[in-house]
Amino acid sequence: MSRLAWRSNILFNRFLLFFLSMLLLATVLSGCGTGKSVVVYTAVDQVYSEQLFTQFTQETGIRVLPVFDVEAAKTTGLINRIIAEKENPQADVFWSNEFIQTILLQEKGVLAPYVSASAKDIPQAFKEEKGYWTGFGGRARVLIINRDKLSRDKYPTSLLNLLDSGVSPDQIGIALPMFGTTATHAAALYAQWGPEAALSWHGTLKEKGVRVLDGNSVVRDLVASGELIMGLTDTDDAYGAVNNGAPVDVVYLDQEEGGMGTLINPNTAALIAGAPHPETARLFIDWLLKPSTEAALLKVGFIDLPCRDVGVQSLNLGDTVVKGMSVNLAAIYANLEVSRTDMTELFMK
Amino acid sequence: MNMVNENEAAPVLSLRNLVCRRGERIILDGINLDVPAGAHLCIRGPSGCGKSTLLRAIAGLDIPAGGTVSIRDRLVSGAGAWVQPHLRGLGFVFQTPALWPHMTIAENIRFGLHGMGKGASSERTDHLLKRFSLSDLRNRHPDEISGGEARRASIARSMAPHPALLLLDEPMTHLDESLKEDALDFLLEEAEEAHTTLLLVTHDAGEAARVSARSLLFQEGGWVLA
Amino acid sequence: MTGGKKRNQILRFHLPSGILVLYTLLAGLPLLLLSVQAFTAVAGGETEWRTLVFPQGRRLALLLQTLGFAFSVAIPGTLIGFAGAATLRFTRSRRIRHLSAFLIPSAAIPPHIHAMAWSVLVFWINGLLKRSGLPPLQDQGFIISVWVQMMALLPFAFGIMLLTLSGISNDLLEASRVTAPDRRTILRILFPIALPGLSTSFSFLFLVSLLDYSVPSLFQLNLYTLGIFSEYSIRYDASHAFLMSVPLLFLSLPAAWLLQRSLRRLPLIPSGSGREARWPLRLPFWMHGLSCLSVLLLLLQLLVPLAVLAVQSLPALSSMDWLTDSLPDMGISLLIGVGTAFLTLPFAHAAALSIDSRRHNRHAWWWLVMLPLALPAPLIGIALIHTWNAGAFSWTSLYNTLFMPILACTLRFLPFAVFLLLSFLKRVDRNLIGAALILQKNSLHTLFRIFLPMLSGAYLGAGLLVAVLAIGELGATLLLTPPGAGTLTLKIYNYLHYGSSEAVSGLCLLLYLIALGIGLFLQKTATSNNRRPA
Known part of the structure; x- marks a missing residue:
């Protein structure tokens, strides 16, 4: 047998051996199961x-x-x-x-x-x-704030005064409002405030240069790292950061007497x-x-x-009582298509 | 081993104690050689004895492990000197035609004439195309011509810049007898006219006899001038 | 015709054609059905189709931005890949040459990880800049998106260019070196001969950047593909999404055409002397600078994710639960990787042979193999669900098995395996096959004793390449993985959402080390297979 043929045969065998061993290993690792x-x-x-x-x-x-x-x-x-x-x-x-x-x-x-x-x-x-x-x-919509970057007395209390805390808008983050729970939140605001007011509020965020991010977890990560000062996210994300020891506070908005409550x-x-x-x-x-x-x-x-x-x-939360928005789930869903279309139009420009 | 040429004319190529290695293996061990201007020398020997390595070391395509190479009294390699291949004033014909596939035959030949004016380079190209019977193929690409034509084009290209020294590494391999004869005729005519020194690596005793009376032979483990 | 000749015909032409017909059924039919569904919707009163197919206003602007993004990634990425590959191909330093074994496997690092690593790095740098009173680097938008996408794709550009440059015979370069300075050799000889490689790399980078929005969306850069997804999530209508993809197809199909055209012109000739290139480059300072810069960038794309992953996964070493919990996912990932390799290789073999032949139908096979490359991954997933769950192939009961993600990965990554096999096929000395055809007992004898063993390195390489890509696949796997069979990549993305950065980093590091191991194995095999017959 020539040297080439010998070498080729060795390689061919090695090739087969490698794949068969991978297959065996994979089968063992993945395991199998039966029953209900x-x-x-x-x-x-x-x-x-x-x-x-x-x-x-x-x-x-x-x-x-x-x-x-x-x-x-x-x-x-x-x-x-x-x-x-x-x-x-x-x-x-x-x-x-x-x-x-x-x-x-x-x-x-x-x-x-x-x-x-x-x-x-x-x-x-x-x-x-x-x-x-x-x-x-479930979980609630919250504002997560990096407490090293903002004093407690300046914390916003309502979505309507989100931009009035003296924080530069590009230090505030929200997730893209066409996807996930941020889309649900937008639809909820459409149902609560009416389409015009809700669109105008989102338009202001966009106009002032609020950072629009890929997802709620990104908002959380950037606030936790101090890259942003605050951002809207969900409780599961926010408390994830708290439990990881990040210097963040979780703030429930619109909880005051007569306030609309937060989305649950x-x-x-x-x-x-x-x-x-x-x-x-x-x-x-x-x-x-x-x-x-x-x-x-x-x-x-x-x-x-x-x-x-x-x-x-x-x-x-411990024993904290959180006030939820009063709009019902069906009404939020009914506003979803129009709010998503508006948000796509507004934020995909 | 000393193979200094007895000829009194100034050598165009001088090798002193040239050593070449491939990995740990020594391929050439202390070669001394003077080749006078205009001489034709064939290099013959069994496969693997270092014929091609010698040419590549002279051309600067491989870096010798020791010794010196001088071309036209100029030290080009060794003793702290290193001259880039294109500044050594030589031509090289490879075992394959090695024509650049994206250029026409005329462009391949003209490539090395960058030092000349446009008129002079066109004239030189035309001359070589005519000399090597390639005029009809000037606008063809390498994949559109035959093996013999490609070989002639390759020789023409290497001779275009008037090299003082032309190194040929088995340039006639795979050519049939009549094509080989033609190519050798063209080569020798042009070399004679331009007074070019030729170093030809070949296996073919007949080919060697046509090019030169003298050969550098690898025999019984050493190099001899025969 | 004698019996022997008939058998030869069957094995050389009919068998590959048969395999490709099977592939057409598996790949072509689902995509055909999806397009039929879309056009039926048009005929049935879908009034918006004109605005979907011919975008205007915001959609047009988005499309142009996407185009700009793809160009901005593909052009510098290709040039850096070229300069880096040229440096590694021609350097005399063995150590530097071995870098390629580390650089190519880094293609397996998911783009998401690059994005994460670069975000962290930019954040650190901006902290330093702020302390020094300097303006910060841009951490959102076009420039960083282009940068990170380019970093993620550099290993591909580099690999393509290295393959191209190693296919260029040394004689061609040396023939120039004896008459011209290195600069001229590079510009006039190397560059033009490597042009098909450059356009292969360009069209590949362009295509991927056109279709993948994952990195830009992380940096707030909106692309057309994200627009498709965005509108898709309003309607959940595959026909609508397909129609919206049509303008993208207008861009991606020419890129795919350029890719296949360039690939066929790659200078993959058997390298004449088999001698290693020892080419002490004497470059003008600007070219030398570019060469150093490109190697530096290649190292950065390798080291930045690695360093960030290593630093971030240190805390995870205290408890290895994340590793033991991930063993089943690793098993599934390996099964999908190995299965994809096994399913891809016969198709790749048949496609490469058909495309390499001079037969008239070779263009048709090219297009068939290339088509999935021009489609977004979720659409491929949806098309397969429609055909295999309740459609034409539901009788096979293969839906809900690992066959589905394997099939999707096969469709997505077959072009890569074909590229690799074709490049090796072109390097095979036809005389070796010719000699076997004369002496063979029958065609199977040649196929199994000569052809396959001779190309075993190529098959191994192609198999491992698609295995690595399949292990990292997300878009289609997510839609097709059977219940209870999550993959390592899915887990990484899931944990990424949860914010478990230590575990994510640990898993990514693991994925990277697996890919690196495979890359080193490949490198070793390729080196030992590189010896040429006398």
């Missing part, structure tokens, strides 16, 4: 939801097969997938950290009604009347129409909506505001 399962598509952060899935499996013996969303896909990745899979659904349950996309799925005819026994003490305002989805504990964004759970595992899906929803689960979520700090008394204080 439930497929959960979730937009909830993996670090929190994973703990819950493990707990559910320990308690019921049912394996959870999750699909997680990522913020880089602007939280539309999973929704698109569910809609695209409508003809042959693969998910059993959709668990979201907000309600807008859940209502959208309802409109698209992707959800099936299910009234869970665990939800009987959840206020009606959090529940779809036919049971297409059920809301529970509940979690939602929904059954997918034509779910491949309807029985385990219902069991999972029942388990998720149990007061004890909500209490566990409060304890780990994933939700900050329970929808009912679950006998546990929020890890982050």
Whole structure:
């Protein structure tokens, strides 16, 4: 055999050996499982939801097969997938950290009604009347402020005086209001103030040069690092920074007497129409909506505001009472398309 | 080993104790050689004995490990000196035609004439195209001509700037006998006319005999002038 | 025709064609169905289609900005890649030459990580500048977006140029060196011969920058692709998104055309002497400066993310939970990577052979292979869901298995494998195959004993390249990964949102080290395979 052929054969064998060993390693690492399962598509952060899935499996013996969303896909990745899979659904349950996309799925005819026994003490305002989805504990819209950069007496108290604290507008951040909970917040302001006033408020932010960022977590990170002085974000992001020891304060806006309150964004759970595992899906929803689960979520700090008394204080808020906006969820959803169109027009220039 | 030429004429090329290595291996070990102006010298020997390495060291395409190289009494390599290949005043014909694919044949030949005026370089190019029977191919690209034509074009290109010393590294490899004869005729005519010194590496005894009466031979582990 | 000849025909032409027909079904059909759906929507009363296909006003401005962004990344990126590759190709220093083993694997670092690292660095620098009373660097907008995108893509530009330059025979350069100074050799010989490589690199960088909004969106630069996503999230309508992508296709398809044209013209001839280039460059000072700058930039793109990741992941070393928790994700990522390599190679083999042949249908294969390169990843994901979940291929029951992300990655990264195989195919001495065809028992004998072993380095390289790219893929994987089978990249993005920067840095560092290991292995293989037959 020539030297070349010999060398080539060695290489060819090495090539095969390498791929086969990779395949073996990958199979071992990924593991396999059988038995009862439930497929959960979730937009909830993996670090929190994973703990819950493990707990559910320990308690019921049912394996959870999750699909997680990522913020880089602007939280539309999973929704698109569910809609695209409508003809042959693969998910059993959709668990979201907000309600807008859940209502959208309802409109698209992707959800099936299910009234869970665990939800009987959840206020009606959090529940779809036919049971297409059920809301529970959630998070609130807050202002996160770097306390090393601004004295406490200058903290804004209302969205309407956000720009009056003496802080340069380019030191204030918000996320792009076409995506995620910032879009929901914009729609909520449309519902609360009326489209003209809400558009004008956003227009002022843009005009004055407020920093518009990729997501709420980016707002949080920049405020925590001191690159920005303050920014609008959600409690889960804000307390993440607090718990990491960042020098930040979390401020709930519009809490004064007669104030409109802040947006409270509940979690939602929904059954997918034509779910491949309807029985385990219902069991999972029942388990998720149990007061004890909500209490566990409060304890780990994933939700900050329970929808009912679950006998546990929020890890982050303690006994602070937060006033929520009075507009209902359906009204917010009704304003979403027009507010998103306006925001796209305004901020994509 | 000493192969200093007995000829009294001033040498165009002088090598003193030239040493070349490839990695740890010594390829050329202390070569001494004087080649007088206008001489034609063939270099012959088995594969791997260092024929091409010698030419590359002279041209400055490889850096010798020791010794000196002088061309026309000018030290170009060794003893702290280093002259860039293009300033050594030599031509090089490779084993492959190595014609630049993005240029026409005329442009390939004209490339080395950058020191001349436009008129003179055109005249020189035309002369060489005619001399090497390439006039009809002047606007063709290398991939549009035959192997023999490419070889002639390659020789014409290397001779264009009137090099005092032309190094040819097996330039006739893969050519059939008649093409080889033609190419050698063109080469020798042009070299004679321009009084160019030739150093030709070849395996072919017939080819060597046509070019020169003298050969530098690698025999029994050493170089001899035959 | 004799039986032997028939078998030869089958193996040399019909088998590759058959494999490509299969590929057409897998790749072409989903995309065709998506376009049919979009045009049906138009026919069924979608009145907006004209404004979607022919953008005006804000959308037009966004499109122009996107175009400007893509040019601003592609032109300097290509030049730096060229200068850096030239320096590494011709340097006499072995150590510097070995740098390429570190630089190319850095292509596997997700752009998001580059963005994170550069943001942190700019923030630190601005802190220093502020203390010195100097104006800060721009940390948002066009310039930093271009910079970070260019940094993320430099390894690709560098790799393409290194491949190009190593395909240029030394004789061509040395023939010039004996008559002209190095500067002239570079400008008149090296540059024009490397031109197809330059345009390959340019069109690749242009295409990626045109289609990927992830880095610019982090720095507040709005691009047309982000606009598509933005409007998509209002309507959740794939047809609408497809129609909005049409103006982008007008730009991306010519770029893809240029890419394939340039690739076919790459000077990938067998290097004549096989001798290493030892070319002590004597460059004019400005060219020397450019060469040093390019190597410096290549090192920066490698070291900045690495240094930031290392510093940020130090606290994570106290608890290795993040690592053990990520083992299943690593397993899935590896499976997707290996699966993609296995699925891609037969297609790449068939496509490269067909494209390399002189047959008339080779252009059609080019376009087929290139098309997914011109489409945004989520659209590919959506198209595959429509075909495999409830559409034409639902009977296969392959939906909800790892086959789906593997298929999506295959579609997305097949062009890269084909590029690599083609470049190696062009370097194969045809006489070696010719000799085998004369002496063979049958075509399979040649295929398995001569052809595949001879090209094993190329197959290994192509396989590993697509494996690395598949492990880092996000857009389509997110839509197609089966429940319970998250990948390492998905986890990184998810943790990034949560703000667990230590764990993210640790995972990224891990991903980077895996890619680096693969790169070094490739480098070693390529070196040992570089010996040429006598």
